[in-house]
Amino acid sequence: xxxxxxxxxxxxxxxxxxxxxxxxxxxxxxxxxxxxxxxxxxxxxxxxxxxxxxxxxxxxxxxxxxxxxxxxxxxxxxxxxxxxxxxxxxxxxxxxxxxxxxxxxxxxxxxxxxxxxxxxxxxxxxxxxxxxxxxxxxxxxxxxxxxxxxxxxxxxxxxxxxxxxxxxxxxxxxxxxxxxxxxxxxxxxxxxxxxxxxxxxxxxxxxxxxxxxxxxxxxxxxxxxxxxxxxxxxxxxxxxxxxxxxxxxxxxxxxxxxxxxxxxxxx
Numbered sequence: 180x181x182x183x184x185x186x187x188x189x190x191x192x193x194x195x196x197x198x199x200x201x202x203x204x205x206x207x208x209x210x211x212x213x214x215x216x217x218x219x220x221x222x223x224x225x226x227x228x229x230x231x232x233x234x235x236x237x238x239x240x241x242x243x244x245x246x247x248x249x250x251x252x253x254x255x256x257x258x259x260x261x262x263x264x265x266x267x268x269x270x271x272x273x274x275x276x277x278x279x280x281x282x283x284x285x286x287x288x289x290x291x292x293x294x295x296x297x298x299x300x301x302x303x304x305x306x307x308x309x310x311x312x313x314x315x316x317x318x319x320x321x322x323x324x325x326x327x328x329x330x331x332x333x334x335x336x337x338x339x340x341x342x343x344x345x346x347x348x349x350x351x352x353x354x355x356x357x358x359x360x361x362x363x364x365x366x367x368x369x370x371x372x373x374x375x376x377x378x379x380x381x382x383x384x385x386x387x388x389x390x391x392x393x394x395x396x397x398x399x400x401x402x403x404x405x406x407x408x409x410x411x412x413x414x415x416x417x418x419x420x421x422x423x424x425x426x427x428x429x430x431x432x433x434x435x436x437x438x439x440x441x442x443x444x445x446x
Contacts (some may be wrong), residue, residue: 181257182230185265187372189256193230193266193278199285199332202281208334210277211269213237217244218344219279222249226277229253229439231323232263235274245268248277248391266338281334282346286325288364289352295322295368298430299359300409301405304397310341312394317345319434325348327356330396356404364390364408372401372409373433381413386437387444392434 182190189288195201198211210216214294219226229248231241248254258266266276298316303309309331316324326333333353339346342428354362363370368389373381393409395401406412424432 180255182260182262183259183392185262189228190258190266191263193276196278197268197336199335202332202334205283207278208281208339208341209268209336211267211272211275211336212340212344213241213273213275214341216248216275216277216406217417219277219347220244220247222347224279224347225251225284226253226279228257228278229255230263230266230276230278230435231255232258232272232274233262234260235263235272237273239274240310241275244275252329253277268299269340280442282351284351284353286352286354286358287323289309289323289350291306291366292351292427293320294333294387294389295362296386296441297321297323297325297368299325299327299329299370299391299393299405300426300430301356301401302330302396303394303426306331306335306337307341308425309333309398310343310346310425311337312430313338313342313345313349313351315427315431315434316349317342320432321434322350325359326351326353326389327359329353356402360404362410364406369410370405370408371413371433372405373429374400374406375414375417376411377412377414379411379413380416381433381436384411384413386433386440390437392430392433392437394426394430400409
């Protein structure tokens with residue numbers, strides 16, 4: 180089915196999904212990009228609709244992906260360049276955009292092994308930071324990410340984009356902070372609070388046990404909920420003039436220090 184009109188009701192509906200209120204009402208999300216849609220499919224997160232524009236493909240594998248989406252039950256629409264340019268949110272669109280059910284995960288959905296490595300992101304405001312934390316968590320093999328007291332909607336297209344689809348690969352849960360703290364304490368998972376006010380540096384702490392690395396809002400850091408509940412508090416030493424790191428950068432450093440320690444202990 181070819182869509183050539185900007186007035187097509189489906190095209191208008193996708194435009195509305197840019198806004199969180201409409202995503203909540205429709206219980207839908209946008210997944211744009213070849214890798215993002217592919218990772219959603221590979222992790223059994225199936226789109227209901229797929230919009231594609233062959234003139235904007237970046238490679239030769241897109242037709243296969245379109246076919247896989249169709250086989251998975253998605254309604255497929257081909258779009259003209261003008262129409263696709265209306266629905267894309269990227270400067271350089273790849274000609275692939277899917278609509279899927281909104282993602283909802285709770286602590287009850289999160290299953291972790293013994294001595295897990297978890298990341299807790301409290302009140303992260305910027306979709307790009309949350310997406311980057313998910314991307315780093317995927318790379319580090321983190322056993323789960325808990326999004327607490329969310330300021331950013333995990334179904335935001337920019338979270339999907341910044342995560343490069345790892346939103347669908349990393350075990351994920353959403354909760355308020357008291358519930359998350361209770362869940363961690365019940366499983367004897369240590370809470371490690373990252374704060375510039377700590378006296379201990381992160382590489383002096385044992386990260387090989389079950390641990391949850393907790394990072395807070397970009398502007399204010401962690402809330403008193405987490406600082407009071409923390410079993411450990413660490414800081415990342417700063418040698419330059421800047422007194423703090425981007426929250427996603429800090430999360431990445433701490434995750435990979437945990438990975439380094441765990442691999443070293445096995446060796």
